[in-house]
Amino acid sequence: MRNDSRLSRMLHVLLHMARHDGPMTSEVVARMLGTNPVVVRRTMAGLRKAGYVRSEKGHGGGWSIAMDLTKVSLLDVHRAVGGPRIFAIGSEHPNPDCAVEKIVNEAVEGAMREAEALLISRLGEVSLAELAKRFDMRCAGAIEARAPKQT
Amino acid sequence: MRNDSRLSRMLHVLLHMARHDGPMTSEVVARMLGTNPVVVRRTMAGLRKAGYVRSEKGHGGGWSIAMDLTKVSLLDVHRAVGGPRIFAIGSEHPNPDCAVEKIVNEAVEGAMREAEALLISRLGEVSLAELAKRFDMRCAGAIEARAPKQT
DNA sequence: AATCATGTAACATTTAATGTAACGTGAGTT
DNA sequence: AACTCACGTTACATTAAATGTTACATGATT
Numbered sequence: 001m002r003n004d005s006r007l008s009r010m011l012h013v014l015l016h017m018a019r020h021d022g023p024m025t026s027e028v029v030a031r032m033l034g035t036n037p038v039v040v041r042r043t044m045a046g047l048r049k050a051g052y053v054r055s056e057k058g059h060g061g062g063w064s065i066a067m068d069l070t071k072v073s074l075l076d077v078h079r080a081v082g083g084p085r086i087f088a089i090g091s092e093h094p095n096p097d098c099a100v101e102k103i104v105n106e107a108v109e110g111a112m113r114e115a116e117a118l119l120i121s122r123l124g125e126v127s128l129a130e131l132a133k134r135f136d137m138r139c140a141g142a143i144e145a146r147a148p149k150q151t
Numbered sequence: 152m153r154n155d156s157r158l159s160r161m162l163h164v165l166l167h168m169a170r171h172d173g174p175m176t177s178e179v180v181a182r183m184l185g186t187n188p189v190v191v192r193r194t195m196a197g198l199r200k201a202g203y204v205r206s207e208k209g210h211g212g213g214w215s216i217a218m219d220l221t222k223v224s225l226l227d228v229h230r231a232v233g234g235p236r237i238f239a240i241g242s243e244h245p246n247p248d249c250a251v252e253k254i255v256n257e258a259v260e261g262a263m264r265e266a267e268a269l270l271i272s273r274l275g276e277v278s279l280a281e282l283a284k285r286f287d288m289r290c291a292g293a294i295e296a297r298a299p300k301q302t
Numbered sequence: 303a304a305t306c307a308t309g310t311a312a313c314a315t316t317t318a319a320t321g322t323a324a325c326g327t328g329a330g331t332t
Numbered sequence: 333a334a335c336t337c338a339c340g341t342t343a344c345a346t347t348a349a350a351t352g353t354t355a356c357a358t359g360a361t362t
Binding site for chain 1: 336337338339340341347348349350
């Protein structure tokens with residue numbers, strides 16, 4: 001299967017939407033992501049169901065933010081897009097008969113559970129507002145670098 | 152893509168081989184794994200290249216252990232089978248032009264790096280000998296449960 | 303010489319995400 | 333009312349990576 005990029009894509013879009021007045025159409029978003037409006041609608045449907053965005057039809061319609069950016073974490077977005085499989089590795093038999101295989105699975109899955117817990121925890125610690133702030137700070141830094149103040 | 156089960160499969164096989172006198176043919180291993188001898192040879196080739204097993208042709212041939220089980224970790228096996236992609240999620244643009252996307256990638260990849268480091272570390276802590284011991288202990292426990300000694 | 307078992311290349315299958323095309327619905331515009 | 337815009341949804345095609353399969357070559361043992 002291909003790499004699942006729904007989380008990254010949606011974060012990318014949400015930050016752009018947050019810096020944008022008025023709704024953005026799926027067409028525009030698709031161009032930003034280098035994809036297709038149908039893919040955008042399909043993926044954003046999850047965000048809408050979670051109440052993070054709203055969509056409006058017709059002239060002047062499109063997608064807009066419907067949440068408090070400080071209240072939604074990267075983990076929330078991950079879950080809203082389907083909370084997909086995180087790992088590309090794993091056993092094929094969740095409940096093997098073979099006792100040896102059980103031991104192997106327990107060892108590997110134990111390590112994976114810990115790693116997943118850490119990832120989930122880290123994603124849960126960062127809000128969209130925090131991401132937006134990081135972007136603003138980097139922009140400020142870039143401007144600063146071009147026209148440095150005296151120190 | 153499908154779930155990558157090479158690590159689990161190889162661990163499973165190696166533990167069986169460790170408890171088995173003489174070489175095991177790819178045919179037998181394939182039946183254990185519910186797969187095909189060619190898949191076994193293909194995957195075990197990595198272990199052979201790493202020096203963890205050896206293979207012999209002809210009558211009485213097959214695969215046998217060529218390592219000290221206390222010296223090889225689950226991580227070593229993971230790497231020997233190709234050290235495949237661990238995550239099923241991720242950005243599609245490793246080096247995006249868009250500054251927003253860069254911020255997003257850094258956040259997500261940072262969390263993933265931490266999770267991967269933890270997983271790698273945990274896999275590195277467990278040797279094949281340790282896994283084999285866990286199996287023996289579980290067997291002992293099971294026997295004990297059937298015919299408990301007086302305490 | 304026959305058989306066994308690995309080694310390898312080439313190709314088919316599978317799976318989940320992604321990409322596309324087609325059609326429907328509702329909202330605003332003219 | 334007719335038209336256009338934009339979303340909603342379904343159905344199907346494409347893609348990527350692991351896995352499955354077939355075919356054939358090579359070396360070892362009997």
